[in-house]
Amino acid sequence: xxxxxxxxxxxxxxxxxxxxxxxxxxxxxxxxxxxxxxxSMDDDDEEESPPCHRTEFETELVKKACAEGGQFAxxxxxxxxxxxxxxxxxxxxxDCRTCHDVLAPEYSLKADGMKLFNExxxxxxxxx
Numbered sequence: 001x002x003x004x005x006x007x008x009x010x011x012x013x014x015x016x017x018x019x020x021x022x023x024x025x026x027x028x029x030x031x032x033x034x035x036x037x038x039x040s041m042d043d044d045d046e047e048e049s050p051p052c053h054r055t056e057f058e059t060e061l062v063k064k065a066c067a068e069g070g071q072f073a074x075x076x077x078x079x080x081x082x083x084x085x086x087x088x089x090x091x092x093x094x095d096c097r098t099c100h101d102v103l104a105p106e107y108s109l110k111a112d113g114m115k116l117f118n119e120x121x122x123x124x125x126x127x128x
Contacts, residue, residue, distance in 0.1 A: 049073060053105045058114055071104065085120040088127055 049070030057063035065077035078096070086094050096103055099113035 050105065053107065059117065074107075075104075081117075081120075085124060089120060089123055091120070 049072035051070050052062075052066035052074055053071075054062075054066070057066070061077055061081060062074050065073040069076075082094060082096075085091055099110055099116050100107050101110050102108045
């Protein structure tokens with residue numbers, strides 16, 4: 001009986017140590033991101049945004065962003081638009097793939113992609 005109790009106490013002690021030590025030694029794995037951009041203090045090393053794939057635009061938002069900063073600017077503009085729509089219109093789970101079949105570099109739209117954009121834009125303008 002004493003031997004069993006001693007063995008159980010030893011195993012319990014090892015388990016307690018493992019519970020404390022394991023989280024301290026684990027390394028965090030960063031979450032994947034859609035676009036990886038280099039961060040640099042030197043302007044010479046700044047990553048250039050690729051030009052927009054499209055040459056004809058259905059929205060002024062994307063047309064203007066593409067003209068000013070290429071794909072990165074267009075993506076940022078659309079992310080801001082979707083974030084505002086999600087917040088103000090309580091859209092729930094909405095992301096790039098809600099409207100796009102394929103992301104970079106083509107960003108081809110689903111059949112209802114433009115319809116959704118126009119609905120949200122109209123509702124946002126009416127809410128102002």
